[in-house]
Amino acid sequence: MNINGETILFLLLSFGAIGGAIFFINLERVMHMAISLAFCFFSIAGIYLLLHAEFLAVIQILIYTGAVSILMIYGIMLTKQKKEEGQEERRFWDQATAFAGVGILLVALLWILNRFPFIGSPEIGNFKLVDIGMTLFKKYVIPFEIASILLLIALIGAIILAKREEKN
Template sequence: MMFSGEYIIFLCLALVALAGGILMLSLSKVVHMVVALVFTFVSIAGLYVLLSAEFVAAVQILIYSGAITIIMLFGIMLTKHNDQTFPHIKRWKKLLILLSIFLFAAVTFRSISAVPFDGQATGLHEENTKQIGIELYSTFIIPFELTSVLLLVALIGAIILAKKDDEEANESEQ
């Protein structure tokens, strides 16, 4: 059986994504977890490129690998916490986690293999950024706007909570 270059790249990116996810769950230091998460984000962006969704891949790199990771690192650095290792997970819990991962992979593989892939999709590679924009601002305009309102409420809530913490810190100093 001959493997194409696209298939080999897919396997490499999928392995990096899985390894990053597993490392994120199994590492003990929070900063190392964030670095493992970055590997997962970047490999998922590579998978988007393989699917000819270059715009989504660029957004994945800019938003998740860049902005979200920086926000997580700032959150880690600006909060008071002891960077101690987590208590050791018992052996039977590790085996249960491993069994759950393999069970999930088996169910996912079976579900995907049951889908009939009849024909080659045409037109997906043409102007995909334009297609995303049309769908986003026509079909999905209400969820898009609700998401922006939700993010605004979260931002206002974070400002209020930060202001309360600042006021309590000033009162305790006096």
């Protein structure tokens, strides 16, 4: 088996996607569940990049990791959450653990990027990514903009409904 940078990165992204999904199912706090779901979506976008499907990776990040996760976090922030006792003491250890985890991940990724070669191709099948973008923003610009306006209206409606419930 030829182990190169793509293989190791695929394994890391696969474990990240699976881990994010497992954490989403097992965590108790809704905010942590939303963050783990965003991590899962981001890992899947990385797998799309490894498959040379850059357009799908960008759409995955924009729509799922960006829009869906942010809407979930807004929904969580607009609802009331119960405060737990002893949160201040745990907060320091949570932040220290998160900082250590991010540091370890950064060191591992930098080591992999410097140690193993990456093989890639700028083309997707028989066409380039520029062709997809030109088609999307020339031929389908109206449906694209209508979808973004509908998402904005849904977000404003959710905020209005959450504020109404808060007054009662």
